[in-house]
Amino acid sequence: xxxxxxxxxxxxxxNIRLGCSAVLFDVNxxxxxxxxxxxxxxxxxxxxxxxxxxxxxxxxxRETLEETGLRVRVTRLTSIFSSPDRLVIYSDGNQFxxxxxxxxxxxxxxxxxxxxxxxxxxxxxxxxxxxxxxxxHHKQFISDTLAGQDATFIR
Amino acid sequence: MQPLSAKNxxxxxxxxxxxxxxKLRLGCSAVLFGKDxxxxxxxxxxxxxxxxxxxxxxxxxxxxxxxxxREVFEETGLRVRVVKLTGVYSNPNRLTIYPDGNKAFVIVINxxxxxxxxxxxxxxxxxxxxxxxISEAVQMELFHGHAEHIRDLLSGNSAATxx
Numbered sequence: 550x551x552x553x554x555x556x557x558x559x560x561x562x563x564n565i566r567l568g569c570s571a572v573l574f575d576v577n578x579x580x581x582x583x584x585x586x587x588x589x590x591x592x593x594x595x596x597x598x599x600x601x602x603x604x605x606x607x608x609x610x611r612e613t614l615e616e617t618g619l620r621v622r623v624t625r626l627t628s629i630f631s632s633p634d635r636l637v638i639y640s641d642g643n644q645f646x647x648x649x650x651x652x653x654x655x656x657x658x659x660x661x662x663x664x665x666x667x668x669x670x671x672x673x674x675x676x677x678x679x680x681x682x683x684x685x686h687h688k689q690f691i692s693d694t695l696a697g698q699d700a701t702f703i704r
Numbered sequence: 705m706q707p708l709s710a711k712n713x714x715x716x717x718x719x720x721x722x723x724x725x726x727k728l729r730l731g732c733s734a735v736l737f738g739k740d741x742x743x744x745x746x747x748x749x750x751x752x753x754x755x756x757x758x759x760x761x762x763x764x765x766x767x768x769x770x771x772x773x774r775e776v777f778e779e780t781g782l783r784v785r786v787v788k789l790t791g792v793y794s795n796p797n798r799l800t801i802y803p804d805g806n807k808a809f810v811i812v813i814n815x816x817x818x819x820x821x822x823x824x825x826x827x828x829x830x831x832x833x834x835x836x837x838i839s840e841a842v843q844m845e846l847f848h849g850h851a852e853h854i855r856d857l858l859s860g861n862s863a864a865t866x867x
Contacts, residue, residue, distance in 0.1 A: 561765030567730050567811060601809040602724030604794040606866055626864045629789060629813065631767040646764045648730060650792065652866075699862035701789040703769055 550588060552638040560633040560646030568649040569609040570596035570687060572694040573621060573656060575672045581691050582661075583683070584616055585669035592669075592683040594690060596649070609652050617670055618662035621654035628693040628702040630686045651690040713752035715801045716848050722799040723809035731810050732772040733759030733850060734817045735857055736784060738835045744854055746841060747779050748832035751803065756847035757854070758833075759812070772815050780833050783821035790814050790857045791865035793849065800848070814853040 571594055573582040583592045597612035599605055606623040613621045631648040638644050661670050673681070678691060686704065693702045734757055736745040746755045760775035762768055769786040776784045794811040801807050824833055836844070838858070842851050856865040 558765045563764055565730050565762055565764055567728060599728060599794070599811065600724075601726055601728045602721045602796045604796050604867070605792055605811065606794075607796070623866060626789075626792060626866055629768060631762070631769075633765045633767055633770070648762065648768060701864045703767075703786065703789055 550640055554636045554638065555634055556636075558633050559636040563636050563638075563644035563646045566637075566645040566647050567599045567605075568596060568647050569599055569605055569612065570594040570649055570651045570690060571609050571613045571621060571623075571654045572627065572651060572691055573613070573619070573654050574694075580672035580674045581678065581694075582617065582619070582670070582672055583678070583681070584667040587666050587668050590668075590682070592678075592681045594651075594687045596687075605650055606652070609650075609654065613654060614659065616664055616667060618659050618664075619656055620658040622657050623652045624655050625653050625699075626701050627651050627653050628690050628704055630689070630704040632686075632704070649686065649690075651693065653694050712803045714749070714803060715752070717799050717801060718797055719799070721796050723796040726799050726807040726809035729808045729810050730762045730768075731759060731812045732762060732768055732775065733757040733812055733814045733853055734772050734776045734784065734786075735790070735814065735854055736776070736782065736817050736819060737838075742838060743835035744838055744841045745780065745782075746834065746836050746844075746846070747830040749847060750829050750831050752847070753831075754847040755844055757814075757850045768813055769815070772813075772817065776817060777822065779827050779830050781822050781825035781827075782819055784817035785820050786815045787818050788816045789864050790816050791853055791867065793853065793867050795849070795867065798849070810848070812848070812853075814857070816857060
């Protein structure tokens with residue numbers, strides 16, 4: 550299982566990996582699309598790693614499609630998260646400091662579906678999200694996106 | 705290092721999805737304007753003689769803003785602080801080939817920075833550093849498409865450019 554460790558400059562023990570995540574609001578801009586991970590039961594935004602040979606927006610739309618069945622378009626970069634005090638250890642032993650770009654996206658097609666990696670999918674309002682087990686920086690991304698400012702938050 | 709680099713400088717090549725051939729690396733670049741905002745700081749790379757914005761790779765154990773501030777200091781002697789993230793550059797049709805043969809798909813985060821101290825000086829990685837007029841800088845063939853970072857910053861959009 551994936552393990553996340555926190556500690557002063559613990560990111561030094563890993564390699565840098567670039568990821569992306571997507572905030573998709575419902576039509577009223579009140580609820581946010583979340584999926585529940587099969588491996589640990591945690592809720593999260595659609596997200597994943599950027600691969601060589603794809604742009605960051607392509608990575609974001611690809612991951613969202615793979616994890617939710619929805620086709621989306623990137624509209625803005627709301628935040629970059631690059632805390633050096635966080636280390637992700639995968640089950641294969643690889644260790645990473647993950648730097649994540651969070652995008653607001655808009656839906657252009659598709660239907661929400663579950664994948665092998667997800668057990669639940671739906672739109673949730675901020676009050677509900679407050680009570681859910683969700684990655685802390687994903688919660689931060691949601692409030693950054695709701696803030697609606699043009700400038701990208703540097704986290 | 706230098707003779708090897710001179711014979712075989714860092715190259716940037718373009719081609720359809722050629723980025724696939726490299727390992728993904730995350731870098732940063734910095735735009736520092738002169739006092740009147742009419743000039744911009746450029747450095748000249750030791751390894752290939754090209755002018756570019758100060759910048760470099762993000763190391764494990766630092767944030768992207770720290771990486772940017774560290775690289776500017778190492779390359780120019782200037783102490784700077786990140787003011788704003790102005791763009792992400794992830795052209796899949798670009799590949800960077802280093803003197804040692806390693807290939808990288810480099811994704812770059814560009815920041816506008818402001819000076820908070822230090823004095824302009826050179827480093828092992830730079831043979832020259834000076835402020836150029838913006839009109840000149842954006843016309844130059846800067847390393848890794850850096851002129852685009854300056855042009856996008858000046859385009860007047862308050863949101864970050866996503867490329």
